[in-house]
Amino acid sequence: MIPEMLLVALTGLLVGSFLNVVVHRVPRRESILYPASHCPACGHTLRPWENIPVLSWLWLRGRCRACGVVIPWRYPALEILAAVLALLVFWRLGWSARLPGALCFAWALLALTWIDLETQLLPDRITKPGILAGLLLNGLGLWWPGIALASPESALLGVLLGYGVLWLLAAGYFYFTQRPGMGGGDLKFLGMIGAWLGWQGMAMTLFIAAIVGGFVATLYLLLGKGRDYAIPFGPYLALGAALMLLWPQEILSAYLRFLGP
Template sequence: MPTILEPLAWTLVAIIGLLVGSFLNVVIHRLPRQESIAFPGSHCPSCGHALRPWDNIPLLSWLLLRGHCRYCQARISWRYPLVELAAALLALLAAAVLGWRGQLLPALILLWALLALTLIDLETHLLPDRITKPGMLLGLLVNATAFFSPDFALTRPLDALLGLLLGYGLLRGLAEIYLRLSGREGMGHGDFKLLGMIGAWLGWQDMFLALFIAALSGGLVAIVFLGIGKGRDYAIPFGPYLALGGAILLLWPQAVIEQFLHLAAPG
C-alpha cells in the first residue's frame, strides 16, 4: 500500500470496528432473547424511545450524553461503548499483525464473531446457534475460495472440513464420556459447535491447538478461583476460552506452534 494511504486505512479500520461494535451490541442484547436483529431499530432499553442517528454514534454519543438516555435520563451501561472500543481495537490489532492483505477480511469477521460469542456466553451461558451454525458454513466457504484464489482463505479447504468435523465430534465425544463417568453435563452443545466453527475457519491443526489453549487457560483460571475459595459457586463457561484460543491461533499461529513444540520436546 502507498505510504500516503496508510493513515487513511488505519482510520477506516478503526471506524469500521466501532460501527461493527455498535452492531455487536445489538446482537449481544437481542440474540439470546430470540429477538430480531433488524427490527425494531435501536431504542433505549429503559424508555423504549427510538434512537436518532446522532444518538447512536459509536462511543461519541455515549460520551457526549455522559452515559445517559437523552429522553428519559436512564443510565446506559458502560458496556456499550466498551464493546465498540473492543471491536475497534481487535480490528486494529488484526491489521497490525496480518497486514493489508485479503486474509484480513475473514480474520476480522471471525474475531468479531468470537467477541460476540464470548460476551453472550459470559452473560447467558449460551452460544447461540444463530451465530455458530452460519459461522461454520461461512468458515468452509471462506476456505473454499482457495480453489479459485490464494488471497482470502485462512487454511486449505480439506483441513477446514476436517477441522469442523473433528472439532465438533471431539468435544461431543469428550462430553459424552464425562457424562457417563460423572453423571453431570460438563460442556454445552454450543461448545461443540464453537470448536467446530473454529476448525472450519482455521483448519484441524489450529483447532486442536485452540482447544489446548482453552483447556490450559480455563484450567488456570479454575485453579485461581479454587485458590480464593470461590471454585464451587463460580461456574465459568468454556466458550470464552475456546474463543481466546481461536483468536490467538488466528493472529499468532507460528508462535503458538513453536511454544507447543518446545513444551512437547524441551531443549
C-alpha cells in the first residue's frame, strides 16, 4: 500500500505543477503547451531543477532565481492540494480501472475551483472538453464496464438535465430579481459534472452546493458583508461533485434516510 500511495502522491504533485500552468494561462487565453514554464515577471525560463513541485519553491525560498520576484504560495499550495486529492481518491476507489478517470475528474474540479476563485470564470476551454471527456469515458464503459463512473444513459441525461435545470433556475432568478444569478460557466460546469457522475450524482451535487452555498451566503449576510457580495458558485459545485465522487453511496443513503419515514 505504501509504494502505491507514494506513486499516487508523486503523480499528484506533478499534475499539480501542470495545473499551475493551466490556472495561470487558460483564463489569459494563452497556450498551455508553449512556451515552457517561465517567471511571469522577467520571462526567465525555468530550468528542470527549478521546476520540481514544492521542493524548488522551498529551495528558492519562494523567489525567482533570475529577478527575485516573489513566487506566490499558491503555486506549492496547488501542488500539495492536487496530491492530497489524489490520495483521497485512491483511498476511496483503490487500485481499480476507475481510478484514472476519477483522478482526472478530481483534478479538473480543483483547477476549475482555483480559476473561479481567482477570476470568477469557469472557462469553456475546460468545461466543454470536460463534458465530452466525461461522456467518452462513461460511453467506453459499454465495452469496458470497469472504467465508467456512471452508465452512458445516466451521463447523457446528466449533461442535458445539468445544463437545462440550472438554465431554468438562472432564468427564473433573473425573472424575479432582474439581476443575473448564475453565469453560463456554472451551467456548463454542472453539465460536465453530469457527464462524469451521471444525472443522480449531478442532482446531489447541485443539492449539496445549494445547501453549503446558501449557508455561506447567509453567514455573509449576518456578518454584514452585504447581499451584493458576489460569491462564485463554481467552488460549491466542485465541492459537491468531489463529495459525490468520493462517498456516493454514503451521501445518497443519508439523503434517503433524511427524506424517508
